[in-house]
Amino acid sequence: MTTVEPKRTGPAEPRARVAADETAGITMTVNGTETTVTVPPRAHLGDVLREQLGLTGTHLGCEHGVCGMCTVLVDGEAARACLMFAVQCEGSEIVTVEGLGTPDDQHPLQRAFSAHHGLQCGFCTPGMLMSSYDLLANTPDVVSDELPEHMSGVLCRCTGYRGILAAVDDVRQTYPDGIPEPRACGAHTLVGRASAGGTGTAVAEADVPEAALPQEVRLPSGPPSAVVDVTSRLHSPVERVWAVLDDFDLLARCLPGARLTEVLDGDRYRGRAVVALGPVKLSFDGLAQVVERDPREHRLRFHAQGADAGGSATQADVVLGAQPEPGGGTVLTAHADVHLTGRVAQFGRALAGDVSRRMFEQFAASLDEAAETGSVTEPGRGAQLRLVLGTVRDTVRALTRRGLAGARTLWRR
Known part of the structure; x- marks a missing residue:
């Protein structure tokens, strides 16, 4: 019988304890x-x-x-x-x-x-x-x-x-005497999202020099886990709103739990974002890259990706637009295609969309504040609690509406 003979190396040596946020x-x-x-x-x-x-x-x-x-x-x-x-x-x-x-x-x-x-x-x-x-x-x-x-x-x-x-x-x-062994096992170059490239060795970003880190954001080719469309009306005039959109450092501080850690060339930015959903707290280290900046149309588009130590990863294609509103205010539109993998993806598409939408609503409020004052107040635990409770409330309402609709259908039958 011809089968794959595994290379027995024996049990690995015991390792020191690895903390949950380490690798x-x-x-x-x-x-x-x-x-x-x-x-x-x-x-x-x-x-x-x-x-x-x-x-x-x-x-x-x-x-x-x-x-x-x-x-x-x-x-x-x-x-x-x-x-x-x-x-x-x-x-x-x-x-x-x-x-x-x-x-x-x-x-x-x-x-x-x-x-x-x-x-x-x-x-x-x-x-x-x-x-x-x-x-x-x-x-x-x-x-x-x-x-x-x-x-x-x-x-x-x-x-x-x-x-x-x-x-x-x-x-x-x-093949009564034994199934043939696998035919594509040999020396290959394994290239993945965290690959060092060209050597068949994949290395996490935190363990390689800066020059070896990904230099651009690559979005998955498949359908997004959630699509978010949010329209908000701001008190600030459109030029002040655009001044915040055009300042990526200030813009990042408007995103709940986000902050920049490094400014790179080519309109690229490294940062960290912390998302707390009740007992679940995710800390993403990632990269953002502006791919479109249109001052005339007040339109900004950027790609972002991040990963946390718990195995979750997210990528997003975000488009922000600002249009003047009669009376001096601004209509802010936000569209995002969000891709989720790992633990964070287990929340499901509907819940992920609700959470993302509420985060953009908080972002709009912070952006309005930044346009008026030039600074952003750091959201506290109360804001995180409102995010969770609001999402739960909307989910319960949706389920209730579905239940009532199903009951009316059965009643008609």
Whole structure:
């Protein structure tokens, strides 16, 4: 039988305690490439594979270890990447679906899934492929009647179970002496959002010199987690409002919990933002880059990205516009496409949108103050409490409206 023989390095040496807001460096072999990453101690392997190494074939579904979408091989055994901390993988060999085969040299399992139509929407496919590889590699004598039970650890909603089982059974019969090993494991350059680039080594920003840090904000290509549109009426005249928008240092202080830490060339700024939602407190270190500044139209557009030590990350495309209002005031419009990953993404799209909207409402009030006085009052805990209570109130109202609408529908029936 030909299977992947994991490199057994033995248990890693015990480490000193790592605080929740610190990071730890780990070295592991991913698809045949030795890779060093610096990660928060609570970061899951799935997030590190996707966000730091760019291996997005590992899908994250329930993130509770139930759906099996995130299945990978760790030292030759199937493991849920959403349940495993990355720091547990020191010295381990990881194989993801990218290591199974390439478009030009597909693994037999990949060819069988295509031939038997074992993939519909494709979301469960990586987990199904890695789970079936683990099954056939470690239990080559499995029989056809046992496949449904063995493959039940990965959920398919489409459902394509019949095609999946047919594909796995086809490969089982074709290779009775052992399934071929993965075909795309070798020396590769792993390039992710936190990659040092060109060496196959990913390093966190805090552990590299300034010159090696990302020099521009890169937004994800997929749909945003939340879209925010806020219109506010300010007392200050439009020219004073634009003077604040044109001063990024003062503008940043209007954002709740944000402050600049460094001004770079090319209209780029480093900063820190703290967001407190009840017991959850997130501290983001990030980069902002102005991509459009139009004094005539009073329009400012910037991209921003940030990450916290708990594994959360956010990117945003923000457009701010100011138009004069009859009577001397200003109409301020704010549009933001917000992308969330990690723990902060678990709040859900609706709640994330509500929180973002309320933050922009607070921002508008602070901007009006800055336009009038040239300074901003630091929001206290009361403002954070109002943010939470307001969001909860709106959520309860929305749920109540849905319940009443559903009750009226049932009553008409």
